[in-house]
Amino acid sequence: MAETAPPSAPIETWITGIGLATSLGEGLDAHWEAFSHRRVNADEKSFAPYVVHPLAPINFDAQIPKRGDQRQMEAWQRIGTYAAGLALDSAGVKGNTDILSRMDMIVAAGGGERDLVVDAGVLNAETKGNAAPGHLNERLMSDLRPTLFLAQLSNLLAGNIAIVHGVTGSSRTFMGEEASGVDAVRIALARIAAGQSDIALVGAAHNGERKDLLLLYEFGDFNLKEKYAPVWAREHNSGFALGSGGAFLVIESRAHAEARGAKPFARLTNVVADHARRKHSGDVTSTLESLWSRLGNSTEGTAIVTxxxxxxxxxxxxxxFLRAHPDIPVRATGTMFGHTMEAQFPLGLAVAALSLSRGALFASADTSEQAIDMTRPPARIVVIGTGHWRGEGMALVEAIN
Known part of the structure; x- marks a missing residue:
C-alpha cells in the first residue's frame, strides 16, 4: 500500500508594504510621531452632535496624478487609491509592471457614497407634491453619473486602484462592514499560504465625513454624540465616532520577498474569523476566547491591538474578554482613528506590523486598565476585530528577527 505524502507546511507570509492615510496623517513616520505624542484628531463641531475623526490634509496628486481620475472618484475611493499607492511604494513594487500584473487585489468596501444633492432634490419634490408620475425614474436617469446606481458600486475602489496603479492580477471585493476587512486579509493569507498566490494588495478605505452614513447609523443609535471620549470611557455615552482613512498592506510569500530583496515589516501567521449569534449576553466574549485559542498564541511578549x-x-x-487576559497590553485603534468600519481590521494590522518593525508597542492614547506600558519589544501582536453589529476576527502578527 502506497504511503500518503504528508501535507506541506503553509508558506511563510510576510507583510512587506504598509499604506496609511488617516486622521493622524499619511505615511509611517507621520503616524509613529503622532503615536509618540498620543495625538487624537476628533471633530465635535462639523457634524454636531456627532463626533467624527476627519481625514488629515492630503495632496492626492502625489499618488493620483491625473486630475480626471480624481474627479470621477468620491472621497472613499480617493482615500483608498491613495493609501494603496503608499503601500505599493512602501513595498518597493510601485511601477513594477511584472509584479503588478500578477498581484492579487482583495478589497473590503461598503456600498459607496450617495449623491446627497440628488437625494435631497427627490425628497423635496415628494414633500412639496411636485413629483409627477415617473419623476423618480427621470431624476435617476438624468442626474446620476454612469458610475452611480443610487450609491457607488463597491468594486469601484479596486477598479480605480487597477487603473491608477496598474494592479491587474485577480481582483476580489468583499462587503460586510467590519467582517469584510477580516475576510479580505484571511483570504489573501490563505491563498499565499496555499501557494495559490505570491503577492497580494489587501485593504480598505472609509469616508466617515458623510451625512448619509451618520443618518444611517443614527437609526441604530450607534453614533457617538456631543463629546469625544476614548473607546473604553463610553459606558454612559456609547457609540462609535466614524473615522476617515485608508489602510492597505502588501503581503507576499517569504520566498517571493527574498527573491526581490524586500525587507519585511512582520510575519502574518494566522487569521481566524467567526460569527457569534449574539442572542445572549456573553456570546461575543466566548467567541473571542474561542478565536484566541485557535491562533496558537503564546502570551509572553504579546500585545493586543483592537x-x-x-x-x-x-x-x-x-x-x-480582555479583562480575562489582564497582563497583556492593549491598544484601541478606535480611540486614535475613530471607527473606519471595513478598514478597521486592516488598520489594526498596519499599526501592529509597524510596531513590530520599530521594536516597540506604540503609546496608548487612553488611561484604561488595559493600556499597560510595554518596556521591551513585542514578539507578537494579536489584532482583534469585533463588529459593532456582527462578526468577529483575530490575526496573529509576529516579529521577524
Whole structure:
C-alpha cells in the first residue's frame, strides 16, 4: 500500500508594504510621531452632535496624478487609491509592471457614497407634491453619473486602484462592514499560504465625513454624540465616532520577498474569523476566547491591538474578554482613528506590523486598565476585530528577527 505524502507546511507570509492615510496623517513616520505624542484628531463641531475623526490634509496628486481620475472618484475611493499607492511604494513594487500584473487585489468596501444633492432634490419634490408620475425614474436617469446606481458600486475602489496603479492580477471585493476587512486579509493569507498566490494588495478605505452614513447609523443609535471620549470611557455615552482613512498592506510569500530583496515589516501567521449569534449576553466574549485559542498564541511578549468600536453591547463583551487576559497590553485603534468600519481590521494590522518593525508597542492614547506600558519589544501582536453589529476576527502578527 502506497504511503500518503504528508501535507506541506503553509508558506511563510510576510507583510512587506504598509499604506496609511488617516486622521493622524499619511505615511509611517507621520503616524509613529503622532503615536509618540498620543495625538487624537476628533471633530465635535462639523457634524454636531456627532463626533467624527476627519481625514488629515492630503495632496492626492502625489499618488493620483491625473486630475480626471480624481474627479470621477468620491472621497472613499480617493482615500483608498491613495493609501494603496503608499503601500505599493512602501513595498518597493510601485511601477513594477511584472509584479503588478500578477498581484492579487482583495478589497473590503461598503456600498459607496450617495449623491446627497440628488437625494435631497427627490425628497423635496415628494414633500412639496411636485413629483409627477415617473419623476423618480427621470431624476435617476438624468442626474446620476454612469458610475452611480443610487450609491457607488463597491468594486469601484479596486477598479480605480487597477487603473491608477496598474494592479491587474485577480481582483476580489468583499462587503460586510467590519467582517469584510477580516475576510479580505484571511483570504489573501490563505491563498499565499496555499501557494495559490505570491503577492497580494489587501485593504480598505472609509469616508466617515458623510451625512448619509451618520443618518444611517443614527437609526441604530450607534453614533457617538456631543463629546469625544476614548473607546473604553463610553459606558454612559456609547457609540462609535466614524473615522476617515485608508489602510492597505502588501503581503507576499517569504520566498517571493527574498527573491526581490524586500525587507519585511512582520510575519502574518494566522487569521481566524467567526460569527457569534449574539442572542445572549456573553456570546461575543466566548467567541473571542474561542478565536484566541485557535491562533496558537503564546502570551509572553504579546500585545493586543483592537478595533473595538465603543458601541454596546459588543464593546463591553469584548472588554470582558480582555479583562480575562489582564497582563497583556492593549491598544484601541478606535480611540486614535475613530471607527473606519471595513478598514478597521486592516488598520489594526498596519499599526501592529509597524510596531513590530520599530521594536516597540506604540503609546496608548487612553488611561484604561488595559493600556499597560510595554518596556521591551513585542514578539507578537494579536489584532482583534469585533463588529459593532456582527462578526468577529483575530490575526496573529509576529516579529521577524
Amino acid at each position: 478595533g473595538a468600536t465603543g458601541a454596546e453591547p459588543a464593546t463591553s463583551e469584548e472588554r470582558a
